[in-house]
Amino acid sequence: MPYDTNLNFIFWCPTKVVFGENTALDVAIEVENLKCKKALIVTDRDLVKNTDIPEKIKKALGNLCVGIFSDVEADSGVHIVNQGAKIGKELGVDCLVSVGGGSAIDTAKGMAIILKEGGKLQDYAGFQILTRPQTPHIVIPTTAGTGSEVTYIAVIKDHQEGRKLLFGDYNILPNVAILDPKMTEGLPPKLTAATGMDAMCHAIEAMHSLQREPVADGMALHAIRLIKEFLLRAVQNGKDMTARGQMLIAATLAGSAFSNAQVGLVHALAHSVGARFKVHHGLANSILLPACLRYNADVCGDVYLNILSALGVNVKGIPVDQAGEAVADEIGKFTKELGLPQRLRDAGVPEEGLKECSELALSDGAIVYNPKFISDSEEVLKVYQQAW
Ligand SMILES: [Fe+2]
Numbered sequence: 398m399p400y401d402t403n404l405n406f407i408f409w410c411p412t413k414v415v416f417g418e419n420t421a422l423d424v425a426i427e428v429e430n431l432k433c434k435k436a437l438i439v440t441d442r443d444l445v446k447n448t449d450i451p452e453k454i455k456k457a458l459g460n461l462c463v464g465i466f467s468d469v470e471a472d473s474g475v476h477i478v479n480q481g482a483k484i485g486k487e488l489g490v491d492c493l494v495s496v497g498g499g500s501a502i503d504t505a506k507g508m509a510i511i512l513k514e515g516g517k518l519q520d521y522a523g524f525q526i527l528t529r530p531q532t533p534h535i536v537i538p539t540t541a542g543t544g545s546e547v548t549y550i551a552v553i554k555d556h557q558e559g560r561k562l563l564f565g566d567y568n569i570l571p572n573v574a575i576l577d578p579k580m581t582e583g584l585p586p587k588l589t590a591a592t593g594m595d596a597m598c599h600a601i602e603a604m605h606s607l608q609r610e611p612v613a614d615g616m617a618l619h620a621i622r623l624i625k626e627f628l629l630r631a632v633q634n635g636k637d638m639t640a641r642g643q644m645l646i647a648a649t650l651a652g653s654a655f656s657n658a659q660v661g662l663v664h665a666l667a668h669s670v671g672a673r674f675k676v677h678h679g680l681a682n683s684i685l686l687p688a689c690l691r692y693n694a695d696v697c698g699d700v701y702l703n704i705l706s707a708l709g710v711n712v713k714g715i716p717v718d719q720a721g722e723a724v725a726d727e728i729g730k731f732t733k734e735l736g737l738p739q740r741l742r743d744a745g746v747p748e749e750g751l752k753e754c755s756e757l758a759l760s761d762g763a764i765v766y767n768p769k770f771i772s773d774s775e776e777v778l779k780v781y782q783q784a785w
Contacts, residue, residue, distance in 0.1 A: 421577035433492035482511035499543035506551035541644035542592025544652015546574035578641035591679035599651035602660035623647035661767035687725035694721020
């Protein structure tokens with residue numbers, strides 16, 4: 398799958414990345430660098446209830462912090478964003494510091510829009526609608542997976558309408574991402590594994606995407622190497638700061654790669670089982686990845702040989718037409734080692750629900766970037782069945 402001979406691409410990642418243990422405690426410097434004076438922390442309830450992380454960040458911000466908005470929940474909603482923005486406006490905030498996983502980060506991306514533009518969040522759904530930079534936003538991730546700290550995408554659910562809204566705009570890319578391994582120390586092993594596999598899928602899907610390009614490929618390849626080397630370590634010992642740090646770097650690399658090159662079939666299928674049966678996003682990706690690799694194998698053999706090498710496999714002697722099978726097996730072995738469920742049936746998806754998910758997946762935006770054209774729900778169903 399060579400690059401197009403008339404290769405044309407834009408790679409865009411203006412987010413400043415700060416890495417290191419305890420760097421989150423220097424967040425005030427980043428607020429000052431952005432010339433801001435009133436920061437609002439955006440975080441989720443569980444983090445406030447179960448950890449001292451939001452309080453630590455508040456303390457680190459000192460007088461620059463005007464409050465903590467902690468109503469974010471999993472699958473954050475439009476109503477939460479609108480409510481957070483209303484509070485932010487009342488407090489006169491000029492900067493947001495999101496602390497959490499993808500949901501908290503995406504909520505802050507939505508709030509950044511409303512604080513700047515006013516109106517209702519629903520009015521800004523879509524792609525490249527905004528015309529100017531939004532409210533400054535610093536991200537402190539507490540999981541290593543979504544990559545949302547460096548992506549131009551936010552996914553926010555409209556609970557009233559029962560659908561997820563997609564916001565894709567260069568103007569919502571966060572200004573700063575602070576990758577502090579200490580912030581992910583308390584993430585339980587199962588979530589560490591599942592979110593880490595989300596990053597693995599971002600990297601692999603960026604590499605086989607129709608919009609693949611060499612800059613994103615380089616980042617994705619290194620992300621795969623790091624995940625293979627450090628994810629199991631982070632799962633087995635959450636206090637292993639080297640592994641935690643390298644996983645944060647991997648998630649950011651993979652996030653930036655897919656923010657530019659896009660994702661494909663794995664994400665389209667994962668979004669649908671997530672929406673319909675609430676399967677955790679990273680877990681759904683992890684289960685679906687081998688079946689999707691097998692589906693794409695006949696057009697991606699050379700890419701999959703590169704991925705196998707990054708996974709540490711000696712590819713000498715593996716024919717290009719067997720690379721798909723080999724990489725799918727290797728991923729299966731890896732996720733077993735991580736202790737993750739292997740089948741959709743083990744993740745609460747009933748067999749009779751697959752048909753509905755197949756139809757849903759066909760309308761998912763990610764599917765259009767899949768290297769192999771797929772427009773028949775029966776074909777999608779076959780991939781689901783393999784993973785069931
Ligand atoms: Fe993802």
